[in-house]
Amino acid sequence: MLLPEKLKRIKEVVYKILDIDISSESVVIEEAKEANELPNEYLERFTLYPLQNKETLKGRENSLLSLERAFENWKILKTPVLVVTQPGEGATSLLHASTYIYPSAKILETNEAIDSYQNLVSLLQKYLQVEGEFKTLNDLKKEVNANCENEVIIIEDIERLFIRKINGFNLLEDFLLFLHGTKKNIFWVLSINKYSFYYLNRVKYFSSNFSYIINLNPIDNDLLREEITSRNAGYTTIFLKPGDISKKVEKKLKGISKEERQQLLEELFYKKLYNFSKGNISKAILYAKRSAYKVKEKVVYIKPYTSQAIEDLNLSDLFTLEAIFQHRALTIQELNIVLRNTNRTSRLTIEKLLEKDLIQIVENSKKTTTEYKINLMFLETLKDKLRSSLNRNIK
Amino acid sequence: MKRIVVFLLLSISTIIYAQQETVEDVQETVEDVQKNVGDTINNAKEIISFTKILTILVVLLLTFGFIKLLNWFFKNMVKNFNRHRLKILRIQPVVNILVWTLAIYTLIMTLFNPSAEAIYALMGSSALALGFAMQDILKNVFGGLLIILDRPFQIGDRINIKGNYGEVVNIGLRNTQINTLDDNLVTIPNSAIISDNISNANSGALDCMVVVNLWLPLHVNVNKVRKITHEAAITSRYLNIDKPVTILFFDHFDHHPATKVVVKAYVLDARYEKLFEADVTEAAKKAFMEVGIYQK
Secondary structure, eight states, rough: OHHHHHHHHHHHHHHTTOOOOHHHOOOOOOHHHHHHOHHHHHHHOOOOOOSSTTTTTOOOOHHHHHHHHHHHHHHHOOOOOOEEEEEOOOOHHHHHGGGGGSSTEEEEESSSSSSHHHHHHHHHHHHHHHSSSSSHHHHHHHHEEEEEEEEEEOOOOOOGGSSTTTTTTHHHHHHHHHHHTTTTTTTEEEEEHHHHHHHHHHHHHHHOOOOOOOOOOOOOOHHHHHHHHHTTTTSEEEOOHHHHHHHHHHHHTTSSSSSHHHHHHHHHHHHHHHHHHHHHHHHHHHHHHEEEEETTTTTTEEEOOOOOOOOOOOOEEEEEEHHHHHHSSSEEEHHHHTTTHHHHHHHHHHHHHTTTTSSOOOOOTTTTTTTEEOOGGGGHHHHHHHHHHSSSOOO | HHHHHHHHHHHHHHHHHHHHHHHEEEHHHHHHHHHHHHHHHHHHHHHHHHHHHHHHHHHHHHHHHHHHHHHHHHHHHHHHOOOHHHHHHHHHHHHHHHHHHHHHHHHHHHHHHHOHHHHHHHHHHHHHHHHHHHHHHHHHHHHHOOOOOOOOTEEEEEEEEEEEEEEEEESSSSSSEEETTTTTEEEEHHHHTTTTTTTSSSTTTTOEEEEEEEEEEEOOHOOOOOOOHHHHHOOOOBTTTOOOOOEHHHHHHHSSOEEEEEEEEESSSGGHHHHHHHHHHHHHHHHHHHTTTTTT
């Protein structure tokens, strides 16, 4: 940890001991207002989208190698593979890019929770391209084993198959039975959210179903820098002094030339970016986007983003956030079920969390109901909150 | 006759001489006493001067204030570092006692600087006097020290003593305070605590085991009930998911034959013990109604 970061940490601890409200001390950038003034052409460069091929995927060589090995293993041992990932780490990109290993793979992407048995059967039938009418997974299994061979099915966000309620695990367990029953003929590649994995592992021993588990590692800082630089290509970047600069650095900035000052501010910006993103590519991109202070012609002014301090969250807010963490995204109706809340209570909590910008609406035009997900910008801070206030061992 | 006169004269002179001696002795004694009293008063004035009394009062007041300040720090730390709440609370009584001991020791040594003999004599005589006069208080004080050193429980633990179940909120030198589930503050003398059985639910850990009892008809489908009760526990927001959940069945044939289902699970924080119990019971009851185990 860098010295300024250490000092900041010490300051936070002292503030906590003295019970001083950190939020009143922090400098908050009116990033929404600033962002509105930025041209769309520039903002679009920071849109998050999954990559489709191996060539454009950076820093995931080891994970791709692990998938290659897993596929080779399956040919002998017939074992499925599970990819455990945090939101924004690029699991979708990895799974799409991995199709060079198994070109005939079918990717099952669903933005909605699979909430009924029939829904699951028809979805699997569609992707497995099996004709006929099947009422149970067992019937489908027989058909698959009779007619399919060496198929590869990739299913993202397997946590969509469960909901934290009594009988809410049945679908996931049925699917796991189906997976074990068909793994000789189908190479299953599944991905799961890290927090759902943590929960399911504790209550249902989920990981014991997989002998091959891939955890995504943080991306190298150099690669993150390369990525951000490429997104700013075509623009001249001018780095501005951050809001929370130390006196020592400020003094140093005064005594150097313009070029040296830019170099120092650039280093400072990237240090802050690395520290914020912790190897998470999406978080790094969002950080860079929020740091864009002004765009004038082909010049972009970058002022390191200062994150907002989270106000005190009550127990109900924390449980709501935890439920969203565990399911990746939830609707209000699902939240009522998970937390055994009334509709009014859930709506009020959601409104509060939206107001604080801790959660966001999932953008999906196909959906009829609104889903809410954790705001990536607060991922680490909220994880810390859950760890300290709810006694959870989330890593 | 002459002999008688001589004897009388001798006797009279002896009496007069003796009287003169006694008066002188008394005068001497009085002078000695006056001198001793004067010395003692001077000594006492030296030992207990107005300045010293004022110093003692100021130091005790400052110590009291310092302890209040420390307690405020502890309170803030407990609030902001919830995960380490019990560790912080554990240190609090030890620090309080150390500060008081240090303050009293510094006062005695700087103001009176007593010799070793004086200390032994003072200890001996005060032990005897205090032993009779403050027997109960001393019992409590030693009880308090034993609790702090032996640590059968700590601040933040959920204990049951003499039928009072609740969270230990303070361990003082004379007594211990427990906040019961009905939010009553029960003060128990330390001497009573060390001579009684204590059951401690969490023993310094943040979580604790909660036992939920559910009563069902004898002829229930055990597999169905096991699944429902297990999932009622694992889906509860208050569950400590890092610890196991156990479901047990017992048949009772007393007045009303019934199956007792015991759910043993750990709550994430001992403070939510009853909320967890209620949450599991509520969820299980709703599910039992849905499958027809309980009549709607």
